[in-house]
Amino acid sequence: MDVKEFLIDEESTMLEAMERLDIVSKKVLFVVRDGKLVAAITDGDIRRWILKKGNLDAKVKDMANYKPKYLLESEKSLAKEYMKRHSIQGLPILNENKEVVSIVLLNDEEYGPKK
Numbered sequence: 291m292d293v294k295e296f297l298i299d300e301e302s303t304m305l306e307a308m309e310r311l312d313i314v315s316k317k318v319l320f321v322v323r324d325g326k327l328v329a330a331i332t333d334g335d336i337r338r339w340i341l342k343k344g345n346l347d348a349k350v351k352d353m354a355n356y357k358p359k360y361l362l363e364s365e366k367s368l369a370k371e372y373m374k375r376h377s378i379q380g381l382p383i384l385n386e387n388k389e390v391v392s393i394v395l396l397n398d399e400e401y402g403p404k405k
Contacts, residue, residue: 291314291401292401293390293391293392293393293401293402295310295313295314295401296314296316296318296319296320296380296382296390296393296401297319297320297321297322297390298310298319298320298321298322298331298350299321299322299323299350300321300322300323300328300329300349300350300351300354301349301350301351302349302350303347303348303349303350304336304339304345304346304347304348304349304350304352304353305346306350307319307331307336307350308333308336311333311336316379316380316395317332317333317334317379317380318330318331318332318333318378318379318380319331319332320358320382320390320393321350321351321354321358322390325389326387326388326389327358327360327382327384327388327389327390328354328356328358329350329351329354329355329356329358330354330355330358330359330382331350331353331354331355332355332379335353335354335355336353338353339352339353358382359372359376359378359381360381360382360383360384361381361382361383361384362383362384362385362386363383363384363385363386363391366383366392366394369381369383369394370394370396370398373394373396374396378396379395379396380393380394380395380396381393381394381395383402391403
């Protein structure tokens with residue numbers, strides 16, 4: 291699986307996000323604008339949105355978390371500890387331009403370039 295499969299545009303619809311979550315079979319996607327990380331969206335965010343408002347035509351930007359957790363490439367070795375401390379399942383690893391270069395998951399899966 292490629293990192294790009296975890297990325298979604300903030301103008302995408304909630305249904306597109308649900309389809310993408312189904313494709314990656316994980317609980318989180320990362321929202322990008324102009325190729326840079328701006329937010330995260332989880333299956334829980336979508337569930338809460340539906341329960342609260344029920345608007346199936348909503349955009350990802352309406353329900354995403356615009357204070358996403360992430361680490362820089364130089365901090366990648368700290369990822370597992372960071373995810374446990376913050377109770378998150380997936381963590382984007384960014385380069386200096388805030389572009390997602392890999393995704394680390396709590397179960398030790400990693401998507402991105404192999405070094």
